[in-house]
Amino acid sequence: MxxxxxxxxxxxxxxxxxxxxxxxxxxxxxxxxxxxxxxxxxxxxxxxxxxxxxxxxxxxKNRAELLDSLLEHWQQTNTQLLVAAAARPAETINFAVGQLIADWAAPGEFDIPLDLAVRDWARRSDAVRRAVDSSDAQRIEAFAAMFRRYGYPQAEAEVRAQILYFHQFGYDALDRRESWDTRLGRSADYLYCLTGKTAGTAEVAALAEAVRRNLATAQQAPRPAG
The missing domain is CATH 1.10.10 (Arc Repressor Mutant, subunit A)
Structure with missing residues (x-):
């Protein structure tokens, strides 16, 4: 301790x-x-x-130990959050993907700036590059397992997992300046494109509710001291 x-x-x-x-x-x-x-x-x-x-x-002991602590923090927050979100039970694949996206996209859950900073760090360090590659593989496998639970064949589950992962991460990396109202207004189409299943009203509403709840939580959270 x-x-x-x-x-x-x-x-x-x-x-x-x-x-x-x-x-x-x-x-x-x-x-x-x-x-x-x-x-x-x-x-x-x-x-x-x-x-x-x-x-x-x-x-x-030294700066290297501090840097190791930063990587550990990143793994325990971002990677474990996505793995846990993908494993949560849900009635349908659209509900499952919706709650995963809500945890990932809304501020206060997944730390987007930290993930981007670690990836920039990986360009300077082979050890960090290996950690990022391992983390990416762990996250994508968790997503693939989520799709398999809903009956998707192995190969399709793996491809859909990568599409979901690269889609959301690319959205973050490009820093799209799109309002949440606009983004949530496209939820039904996003869910259909990501899962191949037409999203029902309840599935779309659940995604919007989860995102707005996370946004409200983030706004109420105290700012860290700097």
Whole structure:
């Protein structure tokens, strides 16, 4: 157990020796997303946290250990969220895909900027590239398993899983500036194209409800301290 776990992860104030491990990780995540991995440096983070650089070594052996923590956080949030969402029971494949998309697309669930930042990092590190490839494979297999549960043949399930994954991830990477009203207005067509099954009124409504619920939750969530 880390020291900040024993302290409940609570912030103890700013200044030398007054940060938690969670503070360092959060500052590193924000820096990774905003400026890239090259700027995730102990001195830069200490300045951001307004504390002594030496306090970093109370929680981490070195910068490499901090970077490993960032990858672990990414896996535990984004990858595990998608795997869990794909495994949730649903009455039909359209309900299943709808709840998966809602968790992925709505802010507050899947961390889109973090995923993009890790992929940019992977261009500079073979080890991170392997982690990203492994994560992609794990996510796509979870999607394929979801399709197989609803009777899709193995080969078709794998192809539809890739289409679903690349569609949603491409949407994020392109940073489409489309309103949620417009996007949700196309839900029936999206579901049909992704699953090959005509979406009923209840399936379309469930997707819209889940997205709006996640959006409302994200708006109410407290902003992390930087």
């Amino acid at each position: 880390t020291q900040d776990s024993a302290q409940g992860g609570k912030r103890r104030g700013r200044g030398p020796g007054r940060t938690t491990r969670a503070d360092w990780v959060q500052a590193a995540l924000e820096t990774l997303i905003a400026e890239g991995v090259d700027r995730v440096r102990v001195l830069e983070l200490a300045r951001r946290l307004e504390c002594a650089r030496s306090s970093f070594y109370w929680y981490f």
